[in-house]
Amino acid sequence: MSGGNSSKNKARSSKRQEGWEEAGGEFYQELYPGGEQELFENLQRADAAKLATLLPSKQARNTTTVKRGRSQNERRQSTFARNTQSRDIHLSMLPDLSENLSNEERSWEEIMQIKAMPVPMAQKRELKARLQNATKLRLQGFEQLQWRQRKVWHRFRTRLAEVLGKLELWQSPMRVIEGKFGTGVVCYFLFLRWLLFLNIAISMFIVLFLILPNTLLKENCEDCESLDYNSTLCCPERSGNVTSNNVVLDLIQGTGWMEGTLLFYGVYSDKIFEYSLPNLWGAEMVYNMPLAYILVPIAWALLSLVAIVKTGAKGFKERLVENEGQFYLYCNLVFGGWDFCVHNAKSAKIKHKALFNEIKGCLQEERYKEEKQSRTREGTILLHLRRVVINIFVLVILVVSGVVIYMTFNFSTSSLYEYTENLPTLRPNDSFADTLVSYKDDNTDNQIRSTLLQFLPYVCIVVLNLFVPEIFGYLITYESYKPRHVILITLLRTVLLRLASFVVLLSQVYMQTSGLLDSGDHAVRLECWETFVGQQFYKLILTDFAVQFIMTFFLNFPRAFLGRHSNSRCLKTIGTQNFYLPKHVLDIVYIQTIIWMGAFFCPFLPIIGTIFYFFLFYIKKFNCLINCTPSPIVYRASKSKSLFMSVLLVGFVMSIAPVAYSIAEMSPSLNCGPYKSYGTVWYFVITTFNLFPPVVREVVFLMGTSTFAVPAFAIALFFLYYYWAVATANRHMVAVLRNQLVLEGHDKQFLLNRLSAFIRQHQKRCERRNRASFADDDSSVRQGS
Amino acid sequence: MGQGKSQFSEEELQDYEDLTYFTKKEVLYAHQKFKALAPEKVGHNKNAKLPMAKILQYPELRVNPFRDRICKVFSSSNDGDCTFEDFLDMMSVFSDTAPKAVKAEHAFRIFDFDGDDMIGVSDLREVINRLCGPEHKLTDSEIQQLVQNVLEEADLDDDGALSFAEFEHIIDKSSDFCHSFRIRL
Numbered sequence: 002m003s004g005g006n007s008s009k010n011k012a013r014s015s016k017r018q019e020g021w022e023e024a025g026g027e028f029y030q031e032l033y034p035g036g037e038q039e040l041f042e043n044l045q046r047a048d049a050a051k052l053a054t055l056l057p058s059k060q061a062r063n064t065t066t067v068k069r070g071r072s073q074n075e076r077r078q079s080t081f082a083r084n085t086q087s088r089d090i091h092l093s094m095l096p097d098l099s100e101n102l103s104n105e106e107r108s109w110e111e112i113m114q115i116k117a118m119p120v121p122m123a124q125k126r127e128l129k130a131r132l133q134n135a136t137k138l139r140l141q142g143f144e145q146l147q148w149r150q151r152k153v154w155h156r157f158r159t160r161l162a163e164v165l166g167k168l169e170l171w172q173s174p175m176r177v178i179e180g181k182f183g184t185g186v187v188c189y190f191l192f193l194r195w196l197l198f199l200n201i202a203i204s205m206f207i208v209l210f211l212i213l214p215n216t217l218l219k220e221n222c223e224d225c226e227s228l229d230y231n232s233t234l235c236c237p238e239r240s241g242n243v244t245s246n247n248v249v250l251d252l253i254q255g256t257g258w259m260e261g262t263l264l265f266y267g268v269y270s271d272k273i274f275e276y277s278l279p280n281l282w283g284a285e286m287v288y289n290m291p292l293a294y295i296l297v298p299i300a301w302a303l304l305s306l307v308a309i310v311k312t313g314a315k316g317f318k319e320r321l322v323e324n325e326g327q328f329y330l331y332c333n334l335v336f337g338g339w340d341f342c343v344h345n346a347k348s349a350k351i352k353h354k355a356l357f358n359e360i361k362g363c364l365q366e367e368r369y370k371e372e373k374q375s376r377t378r379e380g381t382i383l384l385h386l387r388r389v390v391i392n393i394f395v396l397v398i399l400v401v402s403g404v405v406i407y408m409t410f411n412f413s414t415s416s417l418y419e420y421t422e423n424l425p426t427l428r429p430n431d432s433f434a435d436t437l438v439s440y441k442d443d444n445t446d447n448q449i450r451s452t453l454l455q456f457l458p459y460v461c462i463v464v465l466n467l468f469v470p471e472i473f474g475y476l477i478t479y480e481s482y483k484p485r486h487v488i489l490i491t492l493l494r495t496v497l498l499r500l501a502s503f504v505v506l507l508s509q510v511y512m513q514t515s516g517l518l519d520s521g522d523h524a525v526r527l528e529c530w531e532t533f534v535g536q537q538f539y540k541l542i543l544t545d546f547a548v549q550f551i552m553t554f555f556l557n558f559p560r561a562f563l564g565r566h567s568n569s570r571c572l573k574t575i576g577t578q579n580f581y582l583p584k585h586v587l588d589i590v591y592i593q594t595i596i597w598m599g600a601f602f603c604p605f606l607p608i609i610g611t612i613f614y615f616f617l618f619y620i621k622k623f624n625c626l627i628n629c630t631p632s633p634i635v636y637r638a639s640k641s642k643s644l645f646m647s648v649l650l651v652g653f654v655m656s657i658a659p660v661a662y663s664i665a666e667m668s669p670s671l672n673c674g675p676y677k678s679y680g681t682v683w684y685f686v687i688t689t690f691n692l693f694p695p696v697v698r699e700v701v702f703l704m705g706t707s708t709f710a711v712p713a714f715a716i717a718l719f720f721l722y723y724y725w726a727v728a729t730a731n732r733h734m735v736a737v738l739r740n741q742l743v744l745e746g747h748d749k750q751f752l753l754n755r756l757s758a759f760i761r762q763h764q765k766r767c768e769r770r771n772r773a774s775f776a777d778d779d780s781s782v783r784q785g786s
Numbered sequence: 787m788g789q790g791k792s793q794f795s796e797e798e799l800q801d802y803e804d805l806t807y808f809t810k811k812e813v814l815y816a817h818q819k820f821k822a823l824a825p826e827k828v829g830h831n832k833n834a835k836l837p838m839a840k841i842l843q844y845p846e847l848r849v850n851p852f853r854d855r856i857c858k859v860f861s862s863s864n865d866g867d868c869t870f871e872d873f874l875d876m877m878s879v880f881s882d883t884a885p886k887a888v889k890a891e892h893a894f895r896i897f898d899f900d901g902d903d904m905i906g907v908s909d910l911r912e913v914i915n916r917l918c919g920p921e922h923k924l925t926d927s928e929i930q931q932l933v934q935n936v937l938e939e940a941d942l943d944d945d946g947a948l949s950f951a952e953f954e955h956i957i958d959k960s961s962d963f964c965h966s967f968r969i970r971l
Binding site for chain 2: 119121122160179338340344346361
């Protein structure tokens with residue numbers, strides 16, 4: 002919590018306290034209008050035990066909810082309106098609002114605030130009419146204008162919200178999902194939609210600054226210097242290889258004619274396009290393609306980072322606030338447990354069950370904690386031993402899957418080599434992948450085989466990603482972690498698996514590209530290693546998408562169908578599937594990771610990704626609504642949101658790092674792409690930077706020197722310390738206030754007890770006196786007679 | 787939703803727009819939904835009072851464990867029967883745009899079964915029982931434990947019940963409440 006915020010809160014709370022006091026005073030005055038004597042008599046009549054309910058804080062709670070910045074009058078009126086038992090009487094007692102004249106703007110504001118009041122519509126309407134009819138000051142001149150503006154702005158905002166609400170993508174599917182699965186799962190679909198929009202934004206960058214200029218300006222370029230066409234294209238002789246029967250294979254492999262399209266790095270020009278508009282200004286427009294090619298990835302990387310951090314920060318803040326009140330676990334469960342949006346009877350039943358389980362789980366956890374303390378030493382050692390063994394086992398699985406990927410990759414490349422080795426001649430301009438396809442036995446079988454071989458590593462990765470998490474999920478049941486940690490740990494392991502497979506693949510690609518570049522023999526083959534890398538990612542994303550599609554429609558759907566329509570118990574257990582959120586989150590984060598990693602080498606990837614995400618929504622929706630039954634685990638919306646974002650952030654860092662490395666360290670291909678003549682891509686950036694005006698250069702250099710960096714670092718540290726100190730102080734303050742509140746509560750209890758005792762005593766005394774006076778009367782009467 | 791054949795005058799709609807968290811179109815849409823519960827009755831009188839059983843036909847309410855409480859809280863006659871205006875009030879509070887404080891206020895009243903302006907032990911027990919549904923029963927000691935935990939967390943003044951201030955305090959810190967206390971129109 003930042004300092005400013007808390008001080009505001011404090012101010013508000015103090016104001017609220019004042020409000021209470023005020024309201025309390027009023028309350029007593031209203032209830033006992035005759036001053037102290039009457040108060041006393043009232044207290045006499047009051048039931049001592051019920052005194053607590055008369056307390057102002059219990060009675061006048063409405064003063065705390067209805068907008069705080071209101072005048073006393075209104076506050077009293079809303080307090081009255083709250084008392085449901087005798088609403089009608091109170092209504093007639095409503096204070097006359099017109100007594101304090103307000104201006105138009107204020108009364109409008111007040112009308113806008115009526116909606117927050119917990120009274121029925123008829124009363125609201127009456128209030129509104131009252132406010133409207135009350136005599137009020139007309140605003141003059143500038144104020145009038147301002148108020149009008151405010152009103153128009155308000156109206157505009159509501160209209161805009163309405164229109165935007167209508168335009169919102171996938172509104173009705175979300176509602177259906179929400180009704181059946183609750184808010185936690187909807188959060189996942191919102192996340193999917195968020196990723197779709199992110200990719201649309203990235204694609205916009207790429208289309209606007211890379212693809213359009215390259216297509217529009219290149220023709221121009223080739224017209225004027227057609228001799229130099231060699232430099233603009235990576236593989237200019239590609240057309241010779243394309244035959245009609247391998248178009249489809251090329252399409253899914255990204256080879257052949259695909260290589261010559263804008264899909265891949267190699268095609269982008271290293272030219273600085275000059276475009277003159279003699280008609281307009283006679284000026285020359287310059288478009289520096291290589292610069293654009295490096296700036297666009299930087300731009301979208303920053304955009305993604307900002308978007309993730311911004312969205313994540315919101316969730317993080319919520320988490321922090323929640324963590325501060327870790328003690329509210331049970332309250333949340335009880336008061337926020339039910340999703341009011343659930344409207345499906347079956348889901349409601351499952352929701353009941355889920356909540357039941359959650360409550361049981363929480364209570365068990367507490368017992369578990371107690372158990373832990375009372376656990377014997379042998380038991381603890383045994384448990385830890387079991388966990389260590391299982392962790393080692395998990396590690397072994399990870400390593401094994403890495404090795405499997407490595408072997409399949411090696412196998413596929415080496416068998417592909419055999420094809421290429423058989424080639425009698427190699428045209429020097431062909432790229433590696435191109436040669437694979439160009440090897441024509443006039444035999445499609447061979448081509449398909451080579452395609453299969455090429456896809457083998459990716460299929461292997463995807464299959465591993467499908468089955469190993471199941472093993473993890475099975476293993477974790479033996480580790481007896483806390484229920485809350487189970488999801489986290491499984492997720493972590495699965496992320497590790499996915500990353501491991503990525504790392505192996507990347508290192509393989511790296512070894513291949515750099516190895517081939519180094520050894521003189523194959524140097525000719527990989528003309529354009531960036532394109533080759535881009536192809537790998539292209540294939541990976543295609544495979545992943547295909548597997549998602551096949552899994553959903555051809556595996557899970559029949560499973561669900563079987564489970565639903567057969568009576569055998571065995572089939573039913575096979576058939577029923579839960580919508581296991583972490584797994585599905587990983588699926589889409591994985592695709593995003595591929596996109597980030599590959600977008601530099603294959604600029605079309607974000608666009609492909611956008612399309613995939615669009616279809617993926619429907620695939621996942623089908624999977625969710627048709628194949629799955631609601632999960633018996635309660636997914637909390639707020640928690641899952643921040644979880645998604647943190648996983649995505651990990652994915653982002655992991656995917657940007659290798660790309661950054663390749664930009665900074667690896668030498669680009671000599672014969673293709675925008676950076677032919679540079680040692681590294683980054684070197685190009687430096688040379689461009691050197692062309693900047695000296696002032697800019699000076700400034701940037703200054704930033705790098707210690708004279709700037711050290712003070713900046715110190716200031717940053719200082720701020721960090723400051724905020725840390727404020728946060729600690731606030732936390733301390735919260736604890737103090739809490740204690741104070743508790744003490745106040747005790748004080749109140751104490752006073753109430755004393756008061757009721759006093760009243761009882763007083764009542765007794767009165768009775769005695771009455772009896773005495775009665776006796777007196779009696780005696781006097783007797784005397785008189 | 788044709789504006790032409792709507793049963794409301796422009797002023798009424800304006801009133802509703804000002805007094806709820808809905809726009810005019812949403813008000814009309816809400817009325818359609820309301821009408822769908824009892825087409826004939828509402829067709830005659832747009833503000834007809836529908837008995838609670840009819841209101842509970844509304845899909846979200848039908849499965850809600852607190853359905854009767856919701857109706858009672860929003861009913862202007864306090865017996866659970868709702869007119870369209872009551873229904874509109876209800877939907878307005880449950881809408882996305884309603885602020886947390888308003889939702890908290892109504893949630894408090896919904897959870898306050900005995901109407902003593904405090905959520906006491908008996909209220910909490912009732913809430914827990916309803917949450918778990920008719921088929922799953924927690925044992926008495928479990929409920930006892932849970933109630934005790936809740937009170938430990940939230941009952942700051944140790945009087946064995948949650949006052950509204952305490953309840954609001956919980957809701958302020960719960961980020962899930964706003965997500966879950968919501969019915970889309």
